Every structure is written in C-alpha cells, then in structure tokens.
Amino acid sequence: MRRTVLRTSWQRLGLAWRQRSRLLAVTTYLAAAEALLLVLQQGVRVFSPQAAGFTGWLDAVGAACVFCLFLLGLRWFRQVVMWRLRNRLIVTYVFIGVIPVALLISMGIIGGYLFAGQFATFVISSDLTTQLKSLEAINRTAVRGIAAQLERGAPLGQATGAVLLESPPRSMTVWKVSSAPAVQKEGPRRNEQAVAFVLPAGSPVVSPPPDLPGKNFSAIIGDENGVYLRAWTTVPAGSKQLIAITSEPLDQARLARIAAGIGEVTLHLPSFVRPPAPAAMPNDGASTGGKMMSSQAPADSKARNPKGATVKGKPEKATVLRAPESGEVVEVGPAISAGNLAAARGRWDREVQFAIPFTVWGWHSGKSTTAIVGVHTRLSSLDDRLFAALGAYTSSIFIALVAIGFFFALIEVAALIIGIRLTRTMTRSVAELYRATEHINRGDLKHRIQVTSRDQLAALETSFNSMTESLQNLFAEHQEKQRMESELAIAQEVQAQLFPQEPAQLASLEVFGICRPARTVSGDYYDFLARGDDKLAIAVGDISGKGISAALLMATIHSAIRVYEFGRLPSRITVGATAMAAAEDCEAAAGALQSPATVLQLLNHHLYRSTPPEKYATLFLGLWDGAQHRLCYSNGGHLPPLVIGKDGNVRKLDCGGTVIGLFEEMKWDEDGVDLSPGDLFLAYSDGITEPENEFGEFGEQRLLDLVLENRDLPLARISELVIAAVMDWIGAGEQPDDITLVLARAK
Numbered sequence: 001m002r003r004t005v006l007r008t009s010w011q012r013l014g015l016a017w018r019q020r021s022r023l024l025a026v027t028t029y030l031a032a033a034e035a036l037l038l039v040l041q042q043g044v045r046v047f048s049p050q051a052a053g054f055t056g057w058l059d060a061v062g063a064a065c066v067f068c069l070f071l072l073g074l075r076w077f078r079q080v081v082m083w084r085l086r087n088r089l090i091v092t093y094v095f096i097g098v099i100p101v102a103l104l105i106s107m108g109i110i111g112g113y114l115f116a117g118q119f120a121t122f123v124i125s126s127d128l129t130t131q132l133k134s135l136e137a138i139n140r141t142a143v144r145g146i147a148a149q150l151e152r153g154a155p156l157g158q159a160t161g162a163v164l165l166e167s168p169p170r171s172m173t174v175w176k177v178s179s180a181p182a183v184q185k186e187g188p189r190r191n192e193q194a195v196a197f198v199l200p201a202g203s204p205v206v207s208p209p210p211d212l213p214g215k216n217f218s219a220i221i222g223d224e225n226g227v228y229l230r231a232w233t234t235v236p237a238g239s240k241q242l243i244a245i246t247s248e249p250l251d252q253a254r255l256a257r258i259a260a261g262i263g264e265v266t267l268h269l270p271s272f273v274r275p276p277a278p279a280a281m282p283n284d285g286a287s288t289g290g291k292m293m294s295s296q297a298p299a300d301s302k303a304r305n306p307k308g309a310t311v312k313g314k315p316e317k318a319t320v321l322r323a324p325e326s327g328e329v330v331e332v333g334p335a336i337s338a339g340n341l342a343a344a345r346g347r348w349d350r351e352v353q354f355a356i357p358f359t360v361w362g363w364h365s366g367k368s369t370t371a372i373v374g375v376h377t378r379l380s381s382l383d384d385r386l387f388a389a390l391g392a393y394t395s396s397i398f399i400a401l402v403a404i405g406f407f408f409a410l411i412e413v414a415a416l417i418i419g420i421r422l423t424r425t426m427t428r429s430v431a432e433l434y435r436a437t438e439h440i441n442r443g444d445l446k447h448r449i450q451v452t453s454r455d456q457l458a459a460l461e462t463s464f465n466s467m468t469e470s471l472q473n474l475f476a477e478h479q480e481k482q483r484m485e486s487e488l489a490i491a492q493e494v495q496a497q498l499f500p501q502e503p504a505q506l507a508s509l510e511v512f513g514i515c516r517p518a519r520t521v522s523g524d525y526y527d528f529l530a531r532g533d534d535k536l537a538i539a540v541g542d543i544s545g546k547g548i549s550a551a552l553l554m555a556t557i558h559s560a561i562r563v564y565e566f567g568r569l570p571s572r573i574t575v576g577a578t579a580m581a582a583a584e585d586c587e588a589a590a591g592a593l594q595s596p597a598t599v600l601q602l603l604n605h606h607l608y609r610s611t612p613p614e615k616y617a618t619l620f621l622g623l624w625d626g627a628q629h630r631l632c633y634s635n636g637g638h639l640p641p642l643v644i645g646k647d648g649n650v651r652k653l654d655c656g657g658t659v660i661g662l663f664e665e666m667k668w669d670e671d672g673v674d675l676s677p678g679d680l681f682l683a684y685s686d687g688i689t690e691p692e693n694e695f696g697e698f699g700e701q702r703l704l705d706l707v708l709e710n711r712d713l714p715l716a717r718i719s720e721l722v723i724a725a726v727m728d729w730i731g732a733g734e735q736p737d738d739i740t741l742v743l744a745r746a747k
Contacts, residue, residue, distance in 0.1 A: 117354025
C-alpha cells in the first residue's frame with residue numbers, strides 16, 4: 001500500500017513538472033536572475049570593492065523568488081501531502097484539537113504568568129498603600145493632639161509631647177501658619193508666618209509645598225533628596241492652622257521589609273530637577289524646645305542616596321518612560337534593590353519577573369510623574385503568600401490540583417488514542433477502497449474487500465463488494481450478450497438470404513416484398529417461387545412469437561415450402577398417410593407447382609410433429625398462372641390479403657382454414673381470383689395494422705386508403721410510404737412487431 005501511494009505521489013509530481021505551470025516558470029526565471037546577479041555582483045566587487053553593485057536588485061529578486069517558492073510549497077503541500085486522506089485528517093485534527101489545546105495552554109501560561117506578576121506587584125503596592133495609611137493616621141492623630149493642647153494654652157514645647165513616633169527614620173515637621181497656604185503658580189508665599197518644629201530633633205525640615213491637592217494628602221513623594229512615603233494634614237488651631245508633614249524614606253531598608261518572603265524588589269527612581277531654594281518665612285516667635293528652626297535649613301545632600309542602599313545603574317543613563325496619566329515623558333533614574341530571590345523548590349518552581357509603574361508626586365512642582373517598581377520572585381514564594389491563610393491545607397490543595405491536571409491529561413490521552421484508532425479505521429477503509437478500485441481499473445473483477453467492522457464505512461465496503469459482484473455478472477452478461485449479438489448478426493445475415501434477393505418479374509405480374517424486423521431477426525415470412533415465365537408462387541406468413549425461436553421456425557417453413565411447393569419430397573421427410581393421399585390427389589405433374597391446400601396440409605403435419613404445442617404459424621399461399629391471369633390461393637389463418645381493382649373495388653382473399661401447426665388433422669380450402677391488368681394484390685402482417693398510439697390502432701382502413709391514394713406509384717415507393725406511415729404512427733416508441741408487406745400488380 002505504501003509503495004502504491006509513493007508511486008502515485010511521484011506520478012503526480014511528474015505530471016506537475018510536465019505541465020510546467022506559470023508559477024514554476026516564473027520561479028525558475030527568478031532563480032536564474034538571482035544567480036546571474038550574484039555572479040555580476042562578485043565581478044563588480046573584484047574590480048571595485050567599494051561599489052554598491054546590484055544589492056538592491058538582489059534583495060528585490062530574492063524576495064520575489066522566496067515568495068514564489070512559498071507559493072510552490074503551498075501547492076506541493078496541497079497536491080501531494082494533502083492528497084492522502086490520513087494526512088487530511090491529521091491536519092484537521094491539528095486545527096480542531098491540537099491548536100485549540102495549545103492556545104488554551106498558552107493562554108493559561110500567559111495568564112498565569114501575568115497573574116503571578118500582578119499578584120507579586122499587588123503585594124508590594126498593598127504594603128506601600130498600608131504604610132501610607134498608617135502614616136496618614138499617625139499624622140492626623142498627632143496634629144490633632146497638638147492642636148488641642150495649644151488651644152488649652154499649653155506651651156508649644158509641651159504640646160510636642162503628644163506626638164508619638166516610631167524610631168527614625170520616620171520624622172514629622174509641624175508648621176504653624178497664619179492662614180491656609182494659597183495655591184500660587186509663581187513666586188513665593190506671601191503674608192505667611194510659620195514656626196516649625198521637627199520631631200525627632202535633628203531631622204531635616206520639610207517645607208510645605210507650593211501646590212498639593214487638598215488639605216489632607218498622602219502619597220509617594222519625590223524630591224531632590226530621594227523618594228518618601230509622606231502624609232500631609234492641615235488642622236485649624238484658633239486663628240491659625242497647623243500643618244503636619246510626616247515622612248518616611250522609601251529606601252533599601254523599607255524595601256527589604258516589603259520584600260520579605262517575596263523575593264527581590266527593585267525601585268527605579270525618577271530623575272528630579274533640583275528646585276529653587278524657598279524664600280525665608282517670617283518667624284512668629286514660637287520656639288521648639290527653646291530653639292527656633294529656620295525654613296531654609298540646608299538639605300542633607302546624602303539623603304538622595306540613603307546610607308546602605310544598593311544603587312543600580314547611573315543617573316546619567318536614565319530610562320525614558322511616558323507617564324500614563326498625563327502622557328508626560330519622564331526619565332527613570334537610579335535603582336534601589338532589596339530582598340533576595342528564594343532557592344527553587346523543584347523543576348517547576350519557575351522565576352517570575354514583573355514590573356508596574358506607580359505615581360510619584362513632585363513635592364516642589366506638585367506634578368505627578370512615573371516610577372517603576374520591579375519584582376523578581378518565584379512561584380513558591382507567591383504560593384506561600386497566597387495560601388498563607390490555609391496553613392497545613394496548602395499541600396492538600398496542591399495535591400488536588402495535580403490530581404485534576406493528571407485526570408485531564410488522562411482524558412486528553414484517551415481522546416488522542418480514540419481519535420487515532422478512529423482515524424486508522426477510516427483511512428484503512430479508504431485505502432482498501434482505493435486499492436479495490438485499482439484492481440477494478442485493471443480488470444480484476446474477482447477482487448473483494450475483507451470487511452472487518454460494522455459501521456458506515458464497512459457498509460460502504462460491503463456495497464463495493466456487491467457492486468463488484470454485480471459488475472462481474474454484468475460483464476459476463478455483456479460478454480454473453482455480445483456473443484448472442486454476434487450470433488444474431490450471423491442469423492440476420494442468414495435470414496436476409498432467405499428472403500427473395502431479386503424478385504422474379506413475370507411478363508404478366510409485377511411483385512415486391514419487404515420485411516422490417518422488430519428485433520435483430522424476424523418471425524415474419526414472405527417468398528416468391530417462380531416456375532417458368534408464367535407461373536409464380538407467393539407465400540406470406542407470420543410465426544407466433546418473436547426473436548430466435550420465431551426466426552428458426554420461419555427458416556423451417558421457408559425450406560419446407562420450397563420443397564413441398566415444387567413437389568420434391570426428400571426420402572428423409574416422413575408424412576402421414578392422410579397427407580400423402582392429399583398429395584396424390586393433386587394433379588400436378590413432376591416438376592409442377594403443388595396446390596396451396598396440399599402444401600398447407602403437409603406443413604401442418606410437419607410443424608405439429610416437430611414443434612412445441614404453443615408454436616404455430618399463419619400462412620397465405622397463392623399460385624399465379626400468368627396464362628390465365630388467375631391467382632389460386634389458400635389462407636391458413638393469415639390476415640386476408642386484399643385485391644384492389646382498377647375501379648377501386650376491394651376483395652378479401654379469406655378462403656382457407658385455421659393456422660398451421662396447432663392441430664394435427666386439418667384441411668384447407670382453395671379458391672381462385674382473376675386479376676385484370678392494373679389490379680393490385682396487397683398482403684401484409686399484423687405488424688402494419690395493429691400498432692397503437694393515443695389515437696388507437698393504425699388499422700386496415702388507413703392502410704387501404706394509403707394504398708388507394710398511391711396505387712399508381714411503383715410498388716417499391718408504395719411500400720416506402722406504407723412503412724413510413726406506420727413508423728410515424730408508432731412514434732418514438734419501440735416497434736412492437738415485425739412489419740411485412742407484399743405487393744403485386746397484374747400487367
């Protein structure tokens with residue numbers, strides 16, 4: 001089977017090459033042009049190494065050649081690879097089953113990776129948000145406590161005792177101003193008096209920003225010294241207002257606490273422009289522990305890179321990003337990393353790297369910019385954090401998930417095995433059918449397919465076997481039919497020789513006869529037997545049935561009539577005593593024609609003894625005597641011939657008896673009719689008068705009218721007109737019976 005398929009594939013490839021499609025010709029020309037350009041390019045570079053040569057043409061022709069090769073590959077794949085049903089099914093299963101599964105797995109992996117990365121960054125962002133909420137709560141509680149003590153008249157130094165802060169680096173700066181800070185885009189603040197104190201002592205002074213939204217605000221703030229978690233709260237204190245600013249640096253230490261149990265966290269800081277120094281603010285005379293703090297306190301130049309922080313990258317090599325809110329192009333500067341990536345717990349404990357942008361507010365500019373926080377973790381670390389609440393049940397959930405995955409894998413494998421088995425069943429059946437058609441094409445009709453299953457394809461194989469058997473039988477029948485047709489053709493040639501080839505024309509009588517068989521051979525009979533120049537025997541008969549049996553009986557009657565009519569009875573022909581006595585009564589000398597009644601008696605005796613009971617014949621037998629212009633006849637059950645006088649008078653010749661061959665001892669009467677010159681004798685078979693259509697039978701009267709209308713025409717022409725009229729009456733249907741017509745005209 002494999003050799004057959006390979007041979008067929010090579011044949012298809014050879015046919016495709018011989019056909020030489022336009023695409024193949026174009027591809028060949030392009031490849032030749034590409035090779036020629038390469039040769040010319042090498043020649044140009046030999047003489048002028050700096051010349052560009054034909055680089056552009058090489059690229060264009062090469063691209064066109066590759067495209068044509070791609071199209072040829074698609075055609076080869078469709079015509080050769082996809083020719084086999086199994087390959088078509090495999091490709092179909094790949095598109096229906098494998099590709100969707102692969103897409104689902106890819107979507108699951110991508111979605112899982114995105115979920116893992118998003119979850120890792122969510123942990124970081126939620127920790128930062130929680131810390132900001134904590135700073136906001138501390139800031140709000142502290143400033144309200146200070147405001148309450150100041151309203152009760154407590155000195156400012158004692159009021160600071162209400163502030164409870166954690167240990168550094170968290171710090172708080174409190175400003176007392178005459179009114180809420182106005183938002184001004186340009187220039188320093190005016191008409192503001194502020195007294196600031198800082199907790200813990202020695203911490204940097206954080207000046208109020210020129211522009212921040214709302215009275216209460218908490219966010220990740222960036223300034224020239226670094227990035228901070230900062231809360232801003234405004235509380236009224238009598239005629240003035242207290243502004244509390246609590247800060248905590250977002251440095252390596254804070255990142256280390258956030259990254260605990262997650263992995264490595266990297267903070268890509270934004271590049272900030274150092275803002276101008278703020279203007280001096282008037283002092284309201286308040287003190288902070290007996291010491292006045294200036295709003296122009298120098299900034300710590302080392303706070304930009306906190307001590308102990310790991311700085312990655314260089315500020316001058318900043319990364320360009322676009323802010324998601326405003327579309328502003330920003331630069332992300334140095335990076336600070338903290339935390340360590342946990343060791344892998346297994347082969348499937350893959351690393352996860354993810355980064356998200358977050359908003360950083362410029363403390364002095366009041367505008368938001370974008371920074372990046374990246375997380376490098378493992379699936380096991382995320383799993384520990386995600387299922388931390390389950391405790392000991394985490395392993396059970398993992399086992400359940402693995403079991404579900406294994407179950408799904410078993411289902412997929414079972415589906416694959418079932419699909420392969422079904423595919424092999426279908427392809428085997430199709431291959432068997434194809435091989436069987438090859439056997440049939442070679443003429444091997446004995447080949448049968450071995451049916452091994454019970455499905456529609458098996459039913460198709462069974463039908464193919466039945467069809468092959470029917471074809472074998474039809475072929476045998478066809479051969480038998482051809483043999484029969486050959487034999488019938490021979491029989492037709494032999495029978496054609498039995499009819500008169502050249503009817504004898506007497507000086508006193510003109511005769512013509514025609515027989516048109518309904519099948520290959522005819523059961524009708526007519527003959528002309530001449531004796532001398534003035535005597536002629538006319539025989540017209542119709543044998544029961546059609547086909548070969550009627551033709552054989554017709555040949556028998558033909559031979560017997562010729563023997564009996566001339567009165568020469570061979571010694572091997574045995575007739576009964578009655579028939580012999582009837583023959584002796586005939587007063588015919590040796591060599592003269594026998595009387596019609598005697599011949600009918602002899603034929604009846606012969607047919608009765610030599611044929612089956614259902615076989616018989618009708619026969620009209622007449623003897624023409626030209627000297628007397630008289631026709632002596634006897635009719636053995638045949639349709640009565642007609643004698644049409646010159647004056648139009650019609651006489652029927654119905655004297656005789658019953659059919660011959662049906663009864664053993666029968667006698668037939670004889671009679672005679674005189675024919676004047678111009679009288680027309682008409683004998684016919686029932687194949688002329690009995691054909692029917694929707695108007696009924698053709699009938700004797702229609703025949704008589706047609707002959708009367710054309711009686712002066714030659715006998716052959718009259719016969720043509722009669723046959724044509726009968727065939728027109730039959731129409732497109734099959735000729736129902738043999739047509740025989742005999743005409744004679746007295747001279």
